[in-house]
Amino acid sequence: MALLALSMSALAACSDPGDLATDMAMSPDAPDLQAPLDASRRQDLWWPGSDHLRLVTGNLTTGNGQSYEQPGIRILRGLAADVAMIQELNVASNSTADLRTFVDEAFGTGYSFTRALASGQIPNGIVSRYPILASGEWTDSQVSDRDFVWAQIDIPGPIDLYAISVHLLGTGAGARNLEAIEVVQHIQGFPADAYVVLGGDFNTATRAEPCVQTLSSVLITTGPFPVDQASLDNTNANRNKPYDWVLVNGSLAAQERTVAIGGNSFDHGLVVDTRVYSPISDLAPALAGDSGATNMQHMAVVRDFALPSTSSGD
Secondary structure (H helix, E strand, O other), X not given: OOEXXXXXXXXXXXXXXXXXXXXXXXXXXXXXXXXXXXXXXXXXXXXXXXXXXXXXXXXXXXXXXXXXXXXXXXXXXXXXXXXXXXXXXXXXXXXXXXXXHHHHHHOOOOOEEEEEOOOOOOOOEEEEOOOEEEEEEEOOOOOOOOOEEEEEEOOOOOOOEEEEEEEOOOOOHHHHHHHHHHHHHHHOOOOOOOEEEEEEEOOOOOOOOHHHHHHOOOOOOOOOOOEOOOOOOOXXXXXXXXXXXXXXXXXXXXXXXXXXXXXXXXXXXXXXXXXXXXXXXXXXXXXXXXXXXXXXXXXXXXXXXXXXXXXXXX
16 A cells, blocks of 8 residues: 555665655755664674564654653654554644655654655654565544555564554444454464564553453563663653553564663563653653643653674675
8 A cells, every 4th residue: 555655675666766755755865963873772782693683663753742742752763662652643733744854853864764645634653763674554443534554674683573553443342342443353464473463552441451462372462561760661741641651572572682772771672651761861851741742642662672683794
């Protein structure tokens, strides 16, 4: 299915090299705002013989337009994700230039991305440091303003990552379970040996909702879960509900590693609340007040994994 942006590798198959997807894939001539990957945040030096995969999900819009402004951009930049699953991916006018500038600022000029094309007020998207080989969009039967978005990503090593970005319905556990059933059916169509990550805003009131049980048939949904420095795992603005998740399948779960940022470490992932994280300089350029910005309703979630080293070739 059509999407707003494709990776450079996928663009080679496009019939019109001057179309919108080509324009948005990468921006090699854009200014280098900041080194996109900070080794101290990615823990590379601590994992001899392995490559790093940092997975992040975030619904970090602010203001009155459900769009990405500086608080969300700063948080994403500070996390140095390799692959990020983004919800409500609106930026300014949503022009080609606006969306490309967002990716450059929030991740880096070498990143590619995919965003839903189907008409929807709050589309999902995926941003990747690694090449996006293929991507698409699955209809969410329960809601009209967004679809599920997926991407096949050429991460280091012989196994590709299949990433999915979702934003489940905020009203009704029953509807969320129907959405989860649809997602499971799609995941079952991926190659059996693939790595799979599902990230997004599930809008779940508890970790025992039916949709979580449904997803457990293809993904690891049990704890321990990512937490902040106060060991709190809830991710909504009031920090009393587990809205946001990064779930992986069994083969990728076996590669999980501690998230280390600065002098802090989180064995099973980090919930990023800038209001409580210390020292905030670890997450620069994020500011202490960013998670409390106007209409910031979610916290980002980070999980880290090790992959076979490709230092001597794939």
